[in-house]
Amino acid sequence: MENVKVLVVDDEKNILESVKMVLNYEKYNVQVAKDGIEAIDIFKKFLPDIVLLDVKMPGLDGLKVLKSFKTVNPIAEVIMISGHSGIEEAVEASRLGAFDFLEKPIARDKLVLTVRNAAEKISLLKENFNLRNLTAKKYELVGQSAVMKALQETIRRVARSDSTVLISGDSGTGKELIARLIHQKSVRSQSRFVQVNCAAIPDELIESELFGHEKGSFTGAYEKKIGKFESAHRGSIFLDEIGDLSIKAQAKVLRVLEEGEVQPVGSPEIKKVNVRVIAATNKNLDEEIKKGNFREDLYFRLHVVPIHSPSLRDRKEDIPLLIDHFIAFFSEENNYRKKSFSAAALTLLLDYQWKGNVRELRNLVERMLIMCRTDQISSRDLPDYINLRSETGQLSLLQIGNWKEFKARSEKMFLEQKLKEFGYNVAKTAREIALPRSNLYQKIESLGIMSGHQQDADEESPLP
Structure with missing residues (x-):
């Protein structure tokens, strides 16, 4: 005490x-x-x-x-x-x-x-x-760029209304974060925020997940289930990756938006729900409508307030702020020792294209806090694919003074990129690059390539 x-x-x-x-x-x-x-x-x-x-x-x-x-x-x-x-x-x-x-x-x-x-x-x-x-802190929108200031103002304005929102943007840009902030700043903040990843639920279960079901309504329905819409009554529901919903499920979502009603699978009862719908997608829904994959009437119901979540490449000036934010967050949450990035490392990170956006940057910062043994993270501590994908990185690779180190770093860059390309499946990667699998395992070990996500073609579990 x-x-x-x-x-x-x-x-x-x-x-x-x-x-x-x-x-x-x-x-x-x-x-x-x-x-x-x-x-x-x-x-x-x-x-x-x-x-x-x-x-x-x-x-x-x-x-x-x-x-x-x-x-x-x-x-x-x-x-x-x-x-x-x-x-x-x-x-x-x-x-x-x-x-x-x-x-x-x-x-x-x-x-x-x-x-x-x-x-x-x-x-x-x-x-x-x-x-x-x-x-x-976890759900804080970080950034001082013009696009982020405009986004923050949009969120404040949208939160004051009860309108349906459609968030677009690439994967990893923070669409879920935007949805949470809209809910937290709205009059519904004291009620539930229910998240549904539409892409992760099989087609045959999506209706049960969204609208619930009665006991015995289908094989495996051993007990009554409350759907996500009913769970979100008086609150907000976030339909992530709504572009992946089946046409049949889209029709039922449209009914909720138009009538405020849900009908559980296998039930004659129609239930009233009061829910704010916030949807998100990384697809071009206009193109999906032309292909017949998305209902135009649902699109117009969702598209009351459109919000675009900017890619990290469109706000690179926010990268130093994001890095500081993630260092502070992970240090506090996991009791990691606080570290900093050197000027050379930061230059590489600013040059990198960040196809995975903020999520990729967040994961990199956490990895560096865990793996780097010194208090300052240098350019040499960064993964080789960062060096490979930036102009600064290519220059630093050419400045290596001896053939042995150049060969090792080049090999490591190549193998890391190919493993990532083939989902860290070692057997598939070995086949595609025409290298015996045993040799690839030896290279992974000798070059110190991260193996946390590597998988053999014959095994579902990650390698030790």
Whole structure:
């Protein structure tokens, strides 16, 4: 309990000394005050988590001091002490936010237990605050470029309405983040945000997932299921990759948008739902309509407020800010040691094309925090495919002073790129580049190529 700060306030010297002695023994950080005026002064400087406060004191009484404490720090837990327990005082203290009441003479066990309970509550409050803080950082839209400032303003304006939103943009640009921010800033923020990845659900299950089903309505329906739309009632539903929905499922989504109704699979009952729909796609829906893959009427229903999520290549000036953000986030979330990128490494990252957009950058920063052994990440620490895909990287490769290092780095770049191209399937990569599989395994090991995602053609599980 060394990090828990306790302030004891009482006009009786022997009580101050005895309570301080007990709490010091329990490893609390304790300060004392002999009256209300001194207590308020110490409270502002010491910022205690817990206060033990005498009700009856000369000058300012305990209830007035309690009120002052709660004005300065509402989450500080105040335990009132009284030699004359009165119902009226107890009620008033509770109304003002007192945590508990202790009667004089104070029993040691009761004192320790009450303070411990208050400390546990404070710990939980701090944990929840830190979690909310971390969550806010996780879902923060980072960037000062012109396109990002315009996007932030659009989100603020759209959140004030209840209109349907269609977010377009390449994979990894942050379409889910935009949807979450719209929900969090809207009047629906106290209700649920339900996310559905339409591309990840098999066609035969998508209707059940979205609209629910009755027990026995199809093979495998062993119990009744509530659909995502019903779960999102009074909140928001995010239909990610809506361009992958079947035509049949699209018709039912259209019904929700037009009528505010869902019908679970196998049920005659039609249910009313109040849901804001936010959809996203990385496809060109105009082209999908021409191909007959997407309903035009659904498109117009979704396209009330279109938002485009910009690619990272269109806002490269935000890359340093994003890197700093991800370093701070991962360091706090996973207790990684904070690191920085050298100027040369940052130049390479600014040159790189980032086909995977912000998601690819985020993954790279996390990988560097884990793998790099020094506090500064240099250009040599970056994956070779970063060097290969940038002008600066090609220059640095040509500046290598000896054939052996050039050959090793060139081989590593080539193999990393081919493994990535063929989904880290070692057998398939070996066939495509005409290299015996055993030789490829040896190269992977000797060149230190990351193997976390490599797979053999005959095995579904990643290699050790």
